Amino acid sequence: MSAKPHLNLVITGHVDHGKSTGMGHFLYDLGVVDQRTIEAYSKESEKYGRGDTFKYAWVLDRIKDERERGLTIDLAFQKFETDKYFFTLIDAPGHRDFVKNMITGASQADTAVLFVSAKKGEYEVGIGPGGQTREHVFLLFTLGVRQIIVAMSKFDDATVNYSEERYEEVKAGLEKLLKTVGYDIKGIPIIPCSGWTGENLVKRSEKMPWYTGPTLYEALDQFFEIPKPIDKPLRLPIQDVYSITGVGTVPVGRVETGVVKTGDKVVIAPSMTIAEVRSIETHHANIPQAIPGDNIGFNLRGISKKDIRRGDVVGHPNNPPTVAKEFMAQVIIVHHPTAIAAGYTPVLHAHTAQVAAQITELVSKIDARSGQVVEEKPKSLKTGDSAIIRIQPVKPLCIETYKEMPELGRFALRDMGTTIAAGVVKEITQKVTAEKVQTKA
């Protein structure tokens, strides 16, 4: 494995704004994908009646449904290197139907690229109310991704035609959005590029002499390293589980805190099943141990695929992950068409978990800036309100307080295809105790 420092990079943005094409072309330009592969994809794309337009996107869109429909459904992972870093690229879907998968991807990321199409109409839809440009920016911030690059794509399109004026127009809108959400826009590169021609991805464009900023490749090296919480207890949220012939059950996920080694006994919460780590790999290379930030697959001895699922969290038995039945949280209501009252049950997204969670009590409305209580026991909450609330997940949820483990203490609340609120866990008021520890090793 590379000796360079590692960063996880999630690729986000509204559907059809050029994420998979852009990053597929990027990987091709870097030499990660060869010419022959691209030619094969080109031919196959033609068979689907799409010309060769998906030849780059198919580097990452590998599921049959994705290729048939021409859109990303599930997360794709790919490694690549720049001069400074070794990256795990996480290609996320942009379609509003798959925001839950985007959240899973963003929860594993240290950094992000936000693709925004400069094409007339496409930019406006993405940034408008209900658009995913807006929603993804908000979710990235909520999930703690503070380092972001904006790739303003489709500059080769006839409606854009490498126009500096269009660049400035879209840039102004994006900076306003980023600032509103909470980003410091000073350090955010906004790169005009084309996923189709490859301009300003790795190679600098000759058609935009007015742009003197970095290419995407150069901008990636401007990210800074994230401190790794190696000394905290192990917390490894599970993103997916595979059953591989000749190997067995292989969960995958990113180590958020702590260290996991081959031979370790681990506990899988919330079921509290104990298993043994037989082997660990990252990007198909075996490693003896994994540290925070590593995106790994690990073979667990003696458990089957149905014993572990997305949203579970792996830890060590001496300090198992916390499983909450109820917790107090501080939230900000981002958008709700009417009002929220006690009893409301949206879907809570935290790390890789998604579970319905009932708001059982509106404890107090607070001033977001000062934290002062504005109203005790409000009857309802509206858009813009900040509040302390009590939440009961419908099923036991692995979660931690934000103070102790911000990586597992952040969450978003969504309902009917919209992000309703974002929050942090203040206190876990009811835990599930490990009455029965199941040993499967």
Add this chain to the structure above:
Amino acid sequence: MIIHKFIAKKGLAFLTLEDADDLWCLKRIIEPGDLISGETSRVIKRMGTYTRPDKGERVKVKIKLKVERAKLDSSFGRLRIFGKILEMPEDILTKGFHSIVATPNYSLWIQKDRWKEIDLRILKDSEKATERFMIVSMDRRDAGVGIVQGTHLQILPTVESGLAGKHYDMKEKSSRPYYKEVIEVIKSVYRPCTEIFVAGPGNTKNSFVNFLSKQKDSFVGHAKIIDGIDITGDDGVHMVLRSAQLRKYIEESKLAHVTALLEQAVKKIADGDDRIAFTFDEVKEASKLGAVDSVLISDKIFEHGIDEDDLAELLNSVEEFRGKGYLIDSSTDTGSQVMGMGGIVAILRFSLRASKV
């Protein structure tokens, strides 16, 4: 509720209970002194000539009771009707008391000296066909299936396709076995003319409905697609129930109606409109003034220490002034939200504060 026979002269009615709402209706109708006939089970001990009676054997018998009391066990969906045994098969002793346990699908005769107008109204309202429909919320990975009857939601086991993501290059399996498994789950509870609504992210729902239409089964043609649901499994089923698109399809149903009422109540709270009442005492006061237009009651309200008879009295009071009472099962989000608001919410015709001026 199905009313098979009603013989006014004798005060006799033969009923079959269909759901938990009907248990509550029966609870409101039954009074001490009424006569109930129905099937039950009783432990029969056989006396030997020279031996002690054995432990006994539980047998099914038809029994007639004179009611002393009826108690709803809403957590378990049962109504216990306790009374003095009047009639029993000849070979079994007739002394003593017994409890008949009425559950959904239970049939019984009830005989009253006098059927009050409110009893007849409750019976008539409960006779409206209990709406029933199914929901499937699925993507390529898993499918949640639920069946709704009245305001009760039953979640069936989630079906998993076994498909994984793109972390490793795995051979892609056909969706057919997965779709067939979902169909088997649907078939296990399906009754003719039950609508099926299929939702979920992406194209899987369309693909599944297409697959369903090619099957030689009786529910072909009854499946409709619901858009805008991005979650699957149990949570997806709950979300479908809140969707505006579903409500358009089921707008005549009790669930759609109570959900709309709840939204009205939440809006009143948000707008500071005080034509709303929350606690039992407040709603009781409002009912006596004829202020209650609609009242939503969670089936778990008894956990707040409310007495069943007091609740029955409250509902009768509401209905006397032509208000409507709705008992809502807490299995749905609507019912769960009513429970979260204290178990009872009433929309008022006028403010209680205004009436005190």
